[in-house]
Amino acid sequence: MVLKLHGVSFSTCTRTVAVVAKELNVPYELVNVDFAKGEHKSPAFTAVQPFGQVPYIDDDGFKLFESRAIARYLAKKYAGQGTKLIPTDPKEEAIFEQGVSIESSNFYPSAIGFGIEKVFKPMRGLTPDEARAEEHLKTLASKLDAYDVLLGKQKYVGGNEITLADLFHLSYGQLLVQAGQADLFESRPNVARWWKEISTRPSWLAVKDAA
Amino acid sequence: MVLKIYGFPFSTATRLVVFVCKEKQIPYELITIDLFKGEHKQPAYTKFHPFGQVPYIDDDGFILFESRPIVRYLLKKHASQGTQGLLPTDPQAEARAEQALSIEASSFDPNVSGIVAELYFKPQRGLSTDEANLARLKETLNEKLDAYEVILGKQKFLGGDSITVGDLAHAPYGTLLETVGQGEFFTSRPNVARWWKEVTSRPAWEAVKAECVL
Numbered sequence: 001m002v003l004k005l006h007g008v009s010f011s012t013c014t015r016t017v018a019v020v021a022k023e024l025n026v027p028y029e030l031v032n033v034d035f036a037k038g039e040h041k042s043p044a045f046t047a048v049q050p051f052g053q054v055p056y057i058d059d060d061g062f063k064l065f066e067s068r069a070i071a072r073y074l075a076k077k078y079a080g081q082g083t084k085l086i087p088t089d090p091k092e093e094a095i096f097e098q099g100v101s102i103e104s105s106n107f108y109p110s111a112i113g114f115g116i117e118k119v120f121k122p123m124r125g126l127t128p129d130e131a132r133a134e135e136h137l138k139t140l141a142s143k144l145d146a147y148d149v150l151l152g153k154q155k156y157v158g159g160n161e162i163t164l165a166d167l168f169h170l171s172y173g174q175l176l177v178q179a180g181q182a183d184l185f186e187s188r189p190n191v192a193r194w195w196k197e198i199s200t201r202p203s204w205l206a207v208k209d210a211a
Numbered sequence: 212m213v214l215k216i217y218g219f220p221f222s223t224a225t226r227l228v229v230f231v232c233k234e235k236q237i238p239y240e241l242i243t244i245d246l247f248k249g250e251h252k253q254p255a256y257t258k259f260h261p262f263g264q265v266p267y268i269d270d271d272g273f274i275l276f277e278s279r280p281i282v283r284y285l286l287k288k289h290a291s292q293g294t295q296g297l298l299p300t301d302p303q304a305e306a307r308a309e310q311a312l313s314i315e316a317s318s319f320d321p322n323v324s325g326i327v328a329e330l331y332f333k334p335q336r337g338l339s340t341d342e343a344n345l346a347r348l349k350e351t352l353n354e355k356l357d358a359y360e361v362i363l364g365k366q367k368f369l370g371g372d373s374i375t376v377g378d379l380a381h382a383p384y385g386t387l388l389e390t391v392g393q394g395e396f397f398t399s400r401p402n403v404a405r406w407w408k409e410v411t412s413r414p415a416w417e418a419v420k421a422e423c424v425l
Binding site: 093 | 263314318
């Protein structure tokens with residue numbers, strides 16, 4: 001049975017799973033969750049995903065949520081095909097894990113925070129909290145300074161080869177670009193080089209606007 | 212060479228690493244980095260940790276930072292000793308343990324750390340609590356823990372019926388939440404209360420609280 005990805009085509013987390021599936025050459029079927037109708041909060045949905053969030057996968061009956069956990073599961077299950085996304089050598093794997101954690105603790109919170117104010121709120125006709133947006137931007141700037149140091153010593157966030165750690169930046173990075181903040185990447189030489197590489201991969205181009 | 216942990220005894224991330232070391236009976240040396248003096252932002256430190264945060268480890272020359280990768284690395288390296296099953300190897304059990312760790316990192320940590328910051332760290336630094344932000348964080352945490360209550364009514368722990376590192380990861384910030392008088396988040400929910408008591412009454416966690424002091 002083909003992998004079912006229950007999500008929303010333009011959702012950041014749904015597209016994260018989609019880009020990973022593409023890198024691994026894993027076919028999937030996007031099963032649309034109707035946000036407008038509140039389907040993600042329905043009993044049928046929350047029976048699988050108690051937090052009422054997208055996406056979740058149904059892999060021949062095995063259900064899993066949290067996009068980064070789904071990505072790991074797929075990368076391990078399909079390790080023999082497509083791009084190798086998780087190293088197997090213990091120390092390389094540890095550095096990969098470090099990269100994944102850097103994304104989730106040092107990039108994601110401010111990126112999504114800024115995205116909520118300057119992209120999602122306007123989309124829903126709400127007024128952004130400019131002070132909060134400004135704070136997130138400041139945090140991002142200082143975090144990306146550290147990224148520039150890191151990416152001067154290693155090619156990618158998780159080591160010298162591309163891994164899930166890099167792919168996890170794509171959806172939120174794109175949100176920042178959409179909100180007019182491409183300069184965050186472009187003004188830092190090592191970050192610019194890395195961002196250009198990962199954001200022009202065919203797998204991302206295939207799903208960046210729709211999973 | 213014994214594992215070196217460069218951290219701060221009250222830092223939640225440092226405490227998670229110590230917690231796992233105790234569970235796995237891994238000897239370690241905790242070297243205190245003085246956060247109050249800004250030691251974590253000095254070049255001697257940022258040379259090893261470009262984000263200037265605690266902790267990082269030096270495992271016989273191998274440097275690693277970010278507490279969740281550190282504990283994963285230690286769990287895999289010392290798989291055969293100490294508490295078993297904290298990071299399962301069966302693909303589906305492993306996926307569920309990863310799901311639990313991800314829930315902790317995305318649904319628990321940001322809200323709890325935000326509440327603790329508003330109630331404790333900001334006043335400590337002479338800043339005033341942002342009441343609107345605090346209210347929002349509490350509302351979100353309540354929603355998240357309502358989902359935990361459902362999950363923990365069906366299974367013993369967050370990743371299944373056995374304890375995994377995803378459960379342990381809640382101990383440091385959850386304990387801090389109790390310290391700032393917000394324990395009701397746990398006690399008001401029967402399944403969450405049962406789970407929370409199990410996780411935090413582990414001898415290894417009691418040992419962390421006793422040992423990780425200034």
